[in-house]
Amino acid sequence: MTKCPELGDKAPSLFLQITLRLAIFAFAFALLDVGIVVYTYLRQPQTLAQELLDLEVSHFGLNSLDELSARGEASDGERWTYTLVEAIPVGAASAAERNKPRLIDWTKREQIPGGYLITGLRSVRRDGNEFWIRLQFEGRGLSPFAEVIGREIIQHVALPLVPLSILLLLFNALAVRSVLKPLAEAEQQALEMDPAKPGQQLSVSAAPREITALVEALNGAFERLDKSVSTLKEFTGFAAHELRTPLSIMLLTAGKLPPGEVRQQLSDDIRSMSRLVAQLLELAQAEVLVPGERPVVDLAEIGKSVVSSLDQVARSSNQRLVFLDHGDAQAHAHSEAVYRIYRNLIENAIAHAPSDRPIEISAGPGPIIAVRDFGPGIAIADRAKIFDKFWQGGTRSEGGAGLGLGIVKSLTDALNAEIALDCPEEGGAIFSVRFLPRELPV
Numbered sequence: 001m002t003k004c005p006e007l008g009d010k011a012p013s014l015f016l017q018i019t020l021r022l023a024i025f026a027f028a029f030a031l032l033d034v035g036i037v038v039y040t041y042l043r044q045p046q047t048l049a050q051e052l053l054d055l056e057v058s059h060f061g062l063n064s065l066d067e068l069s070a071r072g073e074a075s076d077g078e079r080w081t082y083t084l085v086e087a088i089p090v091g092a093a094s095a096a097e098r099n100k101p102r103l104i105d106w107t108k109r110e111q112i113p114g115g116y117l118i119t120g121l122r123s124v125r126r127d128g129n130e131f132w133i134r135l136q137f138e139g140r141g142l143s144p145f146a147e148v149i150g151r152e153i154i155q156h157v158a159l160p161l162v163p164l165s166i167l168l169l170l171f172n173a174l175a176v177r178s179v180l181k182p183l184a185e186a187e188q189q190a191l192e193m194d195p196a197k198p199g200q201q202l203s204v205s206a207a208p209r210e211i212t213a214l215v216e217a218l219n220g221a222f223e224r225l226d227k228s229v230s231t232l233k234e235f236t237g238f239a240a241h242e243l244r245t246p247l248s249i250m251l252l253t254a255g256k257l258p259p260g261e262v263r264q265q266l267s268d269d270i271r272s273m274s275r276l277v278a279q280l281l282e283l284a285q286a287e288v289l290v291p292g293e294r295p296v297v298d299l300a301e302i303g304k305s306v307v308s309s310l311d312q313v314a315r316s317s318n319q320r321l322v323f324l325d326h327g328d329a330q331a332h333a334h335s336e337a338v339y340r341i342y343r344n345l346i347e348n349a350i351a352h353a354p355s356d357r358p359i360e361i362s363a364g365p366g367p368i369i370a371v372r373d374f375g376p377g378i379a380i381a382d383r384a385k386i387f388d389k390f391w392q393g394g395t396r397s398e399g400g401a402g403l404g405l406g407i408v409k410s411l412t413d414a415l416n417a418e419i420a421l422d423c424p425e426e427g428g429a430i431f432s433v434r435f436l437p438r439e440l441p442v
Contacts, residue, residue, distance in 0.1 A: 014180060014183070015173075015176055015177055015180055018172075018176045019169070019172070019173050019176065022168075022169055022172050022173075023169060026165040026168065026169060029161075029165075030157065030158075030161055030162075030165065033157050033161060034153055034157055037149070037152055037153055037156065037157060038149060038153075041145070041148075041149055041152065042142075045109060046107070046109055048145050048148060048149075049107050049108075049109040049118045049120070050107045050120070051145075051148045051152070052118065052137065052144065052145060052148050053107055053118065053120045053122055053135050053137075054122070055147060055148055055151070056080065056135060056137075057122045057124060057133070057135070060124055060126075060133075078137070078138065078139040078140075078144060079137070079138045079139075080135070080136070080137050081135070081136040081137075082133055082134070082135055082136075083133065083134040083136075084131060084132075084133055085103065085121065085132040085133060085134050103121060103123070103132045104121070105120070105121060105122055105123065106120055106121050107119075107120040108120065112138070114140060115138060115139055115140030115141075116138075116139065116140065117136070117137070117138050118135075118136070118137040118139075119134070119135070119136045119137075120134070120135050121133070121134055121135075122135060179208055182204035182205065182206065182207035182208075182211050182215075183204075183207075183211050183214075185204055186202045186204050186211070186214075186215050186218075189202050189203070190202060190218075198226040198230065199226060200222065201219040201222060201223070202215045202218055202219055202222075203215075250270050254266045254267050254270060255267065295332070295333075295334075295335075296330055296331070296332060297330065297331060297332075297333050297334070297335045297338060298329065298330055299329040299330065299331055299333075299338060299363040299364070299367065299368075299369050299435070300325045300327075300329040300363040300364060302335055302338050302339050302342060303323055303325075303329075303342055303361055303362075303363045303369060304323055304325075305339070306339055306342040306343050306346065306361075307321050307323045307342075307346070307361055309343075310343065310346050310347070310350075313347070313350060314346075314350050314359065317350050317351075317354070318354075319350055319354065319355070319358070319359060320358035320359070321346065321358060321359050321361060322358040322359070322360050322361065323361045323362070323363075324360060324361070324362040324363075325362070325363055325364065326362060326363065326364035326365045327364050327365055328364050328365050328366060329363035329364030329365070329366070329367065329368070329369070330367065331367030331435035331436055331437060332367075332435065332436040332437070333415050333417070333435045333436070334415065337411045337414065337415055338369075338435075340407065340408075340411055341369070341408050341411050341412065341433055342361070342369065342371075344404040344405070344407050344408045345371040345404075345405075345408060345431050345433075346359065346361060346371055347404055348371075348404040348405060348431075349371055349373040349375070349429075351404075352373075352375060353373035353374065353375025353376070353428065353429065354375060355373065355374040355375050355428070357374040359371065359372065359373050359374075360372040360373075366434075366437065367434060367435040367436065367437045368432055368433065368434045368435070369432065369433050369435075370430055370431065370432040370433075371430070371431045371432075372428065372429075372430045373428045373429055374427060374428040375427070375428055375429070376427070377423045377427050377428055377429055378421065378423055378429050383421060383423075386405055386421060387405050387406060387408070387409040387419070388406065405431075408431075408433075412433055415435060415436070416436060417433055417434060417435045417436070418433070418434045419431065419432070419433045420432050420433075420434075
């Protein structure tokens, strides 16, 4: 399974971006609404004056004229003056009082030097009586109207707009999440794709046209990529196969040259090229290996066969091979793939781990094989890349291409086996491969 890039973890999700933009839009709309309210009031000073007097009257908690007089003091350049005009009992019902002319609310605003003067008449009901009070306010600027405008914003902007904005944000968030759900499904499918399995595609259901078009475009790109990789593998295998015969002829021809340093150098170079071509062909075959039903194979018997075939190669490099059979080494696998795993691990040990101690090849107990060498070992910094194709690290050998362990990794992956590296304290390296046990159904 592939891993999501670190950059993608840091970037905000599309759902968050859309929700954030909706919230910003709602906030901007609220600011615009507030601006409209303020502008409207500034264009209607008479309305502001009426609201100011109504607000002042709403603050009254008085029962006598003395309290009215106490409020008629100036503060911060502003002055309120109150005068009790008339008190009428609410229960008055005589014909004379019913026919008496009644007072009405009125407001007047006028400019005076240094500011403005607002005068008006308002009624207040307290303790069963109706009081008529004449109010007069002297002030300047807009600060006296701050509370009036603030109340208007709360009553006609905040109270209706905030609940509506929250509901709209919730609805849009749910709608956006529903729309983006197919995209999240496609993302999860892409993360679960196995690069070793060609022909994989994304699939989404009930997705919007834009997401469907994106998924189809990605599937088309995957298909073209599969074809390109397949063509490259076929070319590599074909080229490697076709080069084997000319290289064999070249090696025979070089053997006819007079003995000497030139003949030996040429023969060594041709052998290195032949090994590289053989590894390229083997790598191409390993990467397209799709195991079907895996039979039960004897890992020990295959190991003995490989050791026997490579014994002369090891002796020519002044090394020895020793096979150890620990018993019960049977597993579900393909004998040819196991043979190649053995051979590449042993050839790697011969090429990179010269030592006066023999290379130990073992099978068992259980479905496991191992190749132990006593060479210089593998540096800690190199162990994470040891199975990368064409990587050779600090133990680069002359004529090597860094393909042997890459081939082993491809074969073990195809067989659902596990390969591990261990570097003992006494030196050297141990490569072990654990296959599917015989008892496990395939």
